[in-house]
Amino acid sequence: MKLKALMSLNHKGKIYEVGEEIKVDEDKVQVFIDKGWASKEAKSKKKETKEFKKESIETKDDASE
Numbered sequence: 001m002k003l004k005a006l007m008s009l010n011h012k013g014k015i016y017e018v019g020e021e022i023k024v025d026e027d028k029v030q031v032f033i034d035k036g037w038a039s040k041e042a043k044s045k046k047k048e049t050k051e052f053k054k055e056s057i058e059t060k061d062d063a064s065e
Contacts, residue, residue: 001029003038 003024005016016022021041024032032038 001026002041003029003032004041005038006036009037 001024003022005018005020005022007018009016009022011022011024022032022038024038033040
């Protein structure tokens with residue numbers, strides 16, 4: 001089952017950081033949750049967007065100076 005790491009973890013030789021998805025055997029899921037190491041991952045994932053910003057915009061008045 002996929003869980004979300006709530007702290008840095010070393011599981012099966014791989015290091016997971018906070019917020020990363022971790023795959024845990026079904027029989028160990030409740031242990032990870034009870035100890036506060038991980039939480040159940042939400043089914044729907046948020047879509048990431050990129051925002052582009054311009055430092056400055058040249059206006060018609062600025063161009064004539």
